[in-house]
């Protein structure tokens with residue numbers, strides 16, 4: 001069978017491959033501890049579960065409007081008004097089976113063959129593949145040497161005739177960095193001067209740890225609202241990864257194009273899951289805060305234990321649930337080999353930084369039990385000492 005060039009050019013998701021490998025080893029009876037997953041280990045909030053059960057009982061089992069049920073879109077607007085003071089109408093909201101399809105739809109709607117999209121590295125694995133799927137090319141700006149934030153000089157230098165847009169992810173997967181208002185304003189000003197759109201992926205916005213605070217780009221630069229697409233969803237904030245509900249807010253014309261594509265792709269997000277997300281958005285604030293506090297404790301433990309190991313350098317992550325550790329000065333600085341050996345020798349699964357355009361780093365998720373973190377970091381310390 002001959003496969004298309006398009007499919008042959010797509011790389012499998014490195015994060016999913018590692019967690020699949022860890023799961024397979026676990027199934028063989030190996031005592032694997034996985035720090036590779038990008039999902040909260042908590043159960044979904046009761047408000048989500050009961051809303052879903054009610055929806056099933058009412059018979060909410062049909063196609064919904066392509067952009068989502070009106071009740072959920074109205075709730076997303078209320079949420080954005082309350083949380084960020086931003087005014088959006090339900091017609092500017094699209095709900096999809098996760099944030100991933102929304103990002104895909106946005107790339108398809110905004111990127112032409114040969115267009116360039118700016119990514120700030122370390123960058124999450126799916127952006128680049130989705131840019132490629134749209135026929136575009138990534139223009140990667142490394143932020144490792146600039147405190148995980150892009151500088152104006154580097155941004156301006158990266159913009160060429162083919163550049164059409166910029167992707168920002170704050171809080172960041174994999175680094176946990178939160179973009180401050182000044183950086184967001186700088187990027188917004190540059191985007192405006194160069195007529196670029198911005199995708200602002202804030203899927204981890206509920207996971208910010210004091211003293212850091214999440215900033216929505218439109219609070220830092222309200223004048224770019226007509227060129228910004230906000231990406232968010234239920235997965236990370238409400239521990240609802242499996243329900244598959246994401247939402248995007250943006251200019252009406254862009255949302256209309258994304259809806260046209262969605263109508264031919266997924267139709268709508270699962271009807272019952274949409275009701276569950278509505279339940280979560282309107283009644284799970286206490287759960288969100290409970291999970292955030294728990295993540296904050298785990299982050300402290302993981303960072304402190306990593307800092308107690310030889311060769312490892314860690315910058316304090318401000319948000320999300322990942323630590324991005326610098327292993328460049330260890331005797332095994334190749335992150336791919338490092339992760340393979342760590343898994344083989346100590347049954348500890350981490351994701352190589354190469355997957356995020358950052359060789360010499362590894363990503364460790366602390367979305368797992370405190371005992372797992374303590375045991376895993378103890379094993380990793382032994383590993384580092386053995387190198």
Ligand SMILES: Cc1ncc(COP(=O)(O)O)c(C=O)c1O
Pocket residue numbers: 038097098099100101124169173201203232233234235241245246
């Ligand atoms: C930065 C980022 N954006 C978007 C997503 C997609 O989330 P979902 O499709 O579950 O809504 C993820 C998931 O890992 C992510 O890390």
